Amino acid sequence: xxxxxxxxxxxxxxxxxxxxxxxxxxxxxxxxxxxxxxxxxxxxxxxxxxxxxxxxxxxxxxxxxxxxxxxxxxxxxxxxxxxxxxxxxxxxxxxxxxxxxxxxxxxxxxxxxxxxxxxxxxxxxxxxxxxxxxxxxxxxxxxxxxxxxxxxxxxxxxxxxxxxxxxxxxxxxxxxxxxxxxxxxxxxxxxxxxxxxxxxxxxxxxxxxxxxxxxxxxxxxxxxxxxxxxxxxxxxxxxxxxxxxxxxxxxxxxxxxxxxxxxxxxxxxxxxxxxxxxxxxxxxxxxxxxxxxxxxxxxxxxxxxxxxxxxxxxxxxxxxxxxxxxxxxxxxxxxxxxxxxxxxxxxxxxxxxxxxxxxxxxxxxxxxxxxxxxxxxxxxxxxxxxxxxxxxxxxxxxxxxxxx
Ligand code: FSX
Ligand code: SF4
Ligand code: F3S
Numbered sequence: 001x002x003x004x005x006x007x008x009x010x011x012x013x014x015x016x017x018x019x020x021x022x023x024x025x026x027x028x029x030x031x032x033x034x035x036x037x038x039x040x041x042x043x044x045x046x047x048x049x050x051x052x053x054x055x056x057x058x059x060x061x062x063x064x065x066x067x068x069x070x071x072x073x074x075x076x077x078x079x080x081x082x083x084x085x086x087x088x089x090x091x092x093x094x095x096x097x098x099x100x101x102x103x104x105x106x107x108x109x110x111x112x113x114x115x116x117x118x119x120x121x122x123x124x125x126x127x128x129x130x131x132x133x134x135x136x137x138x139x140x141x142x143x144x145x146x147x148x149x150x151x152x153x154x155x156x157x158x159x160x161x162x163x164x165x166x167x168x169x170x171x172x173x174x175x176x177x178x179x180x181x182x183x184x185x186x187x188x189x190x191x192x193x194x195x196x197x198x199x200x201x202x203x204x205x206x207x208x209x210x211x212x213x214x215x216x217x218x219x220x221x222x223x224x225x226x227x228x229x230x231x232x233x234x235x236x237x238x239x240x241x242x243x244x245x246x247x248x249x250x251x252x253x254x255x256x257x258x259x260x261x262x263x264x265x266x267x268x269x270x271x272x273x274x275x276x277x278x279x280x281x282x283x284x285x286x287x288x289x290x291x292x293x294x295x296x297x298x299x300x301x302x303x304x305x306x307x308x309x310x311x312x313x314x315x316x317x318x319x320x321x322x323x324x325x326x327x328x329x330x331x332x333x334x335x336x337x338x339x340x341x342x343x344x345x346x347x348x349x350x351x352x353x354x355x356x357x358x359x360x361x362x363x364x365x366x367x368x369x370x371x372x373x374x375x376x377x378x379x380x381x382x383x384x385x386x387x388x389x390x391x392x393x394x395x396x397x398x399x400x401x402x403x404x
Pocket of ligand 3: 244289302309
């Protein structure tokens with residue numbers, strides 16, 4: 001494990017110095033910078049309008065930001081998402097880019113050793129460190145449901161986050177309560193903002209969130225002492241300004257009325273739209289549809305055939321039942337280009353489908369209802385294991401699949 005986890009003591013190095021000392025290749029660092037650029041193509045000063053080489057050049061001169069990471073009521077998924085990259089070298093690199101001074105889950109020490117490491121890290125870097133909070137904070141019954149070294153989580157938060165330069169609430173739990181706050185909320189779970197609304201706090205919700213959003217925020221702060229622009233929920237706009245539904249690769253199926261009716265049916269196997277399975281993409285803001293997890297294409301909920309549960313939205317995930325269909329509140333806003341629907345399956349080309357969806361959306365103000373009329377997907381008997389268009393398999397109410 002990285003040596004910074006043994007406790008706060010050393011003079012902080014620049015990222016370049018650290019990477020050189022640890023023998024991290026320039027190539028690996030450039031790969032990291034490229035991933036950061038994919039996560040934040042706009043709206044983040046350290047990546048804005050730059051090449052990977054320029055990003056690496058700028059970041060290399062940044063002093064590794066000291067980070068103190070607190071874990072409260074959580075599943076550790078937020079830590080896992082940071083470290084479970086598809087390239088083990090990258091996880092190692094991430095821990096070299098930031099100076100992780102304290103992290104209960106990752107450090108070897110426990111008990112007294114851990115308590116002392118925390119106290120030392122806080123006093124050494126007081127007023128300069130970034131406090132990352134993972135997990136919600138229990139407030140019911142004076143916070144008795146979670147204690148660290150005999151102190152309620154609320155007290156630890158007030159102490160450690162209170163002395164930080166900036167606070168990042170990572171995950172939906174730390175942002176606003178998340179899973180622990182779901183009805184009946186036995187512990188009175190809240191997010192960091194609920195307990196210290198006056199502090200400088202960035203919320204990075206998601207269950208779990210994309211780790212590069214965290215790294216982008218932390219590194220920008222280390223570079224310039226500034227935070228990226230935030231939205232009304234204190235989420236960085238560079239990562240949460242887009243609607244899943246508007247950027248979804250299954251959007252052409254939504255506009256064409258091709259909906260999965262049950263898991264494993266024909267449409268599910270063919271990658272149709274998950275709206276009728278309760279997909280909350282139309283009401284959810286996050287970058288998952290274009291910035292996938294673990295650096296692997298298609299690794300995100302909808303990419304692997306599961307509906308979006310709206311994990312980045314305070315009023316949706318763990319509040320609205322998973323299979324409840326959301327209302328389409330806003331006029332259809334089709335993406336500029338569609339992912340193709342397999343050409344052999346349709347009598348309508350992807351481009352035509354897109355144009356029709358666009359036109360209908362603009363005319364009717366509700367592309368969903370109108371565009372269902374354009375579903376013309378014939379059976380594709382070349383699909384292995386597919387015995388033909390069977391209404392039972394497709395489920396009741398499936399859109400027509402006429403021969404073109
Ligand atoms: Fe919560 Fe993070 Fe969900 Fe889990 O720890 S945001 S339960 S993914 O991991 O806090
Ligand atoms: Fe994608 Fe969900 Fe929208 Fe369908 S409803 S297009 S699966 S975001
Ligand atoms: Fe969460 Fe939906 Fe993305 S569930 S991870 S916001 S696709």
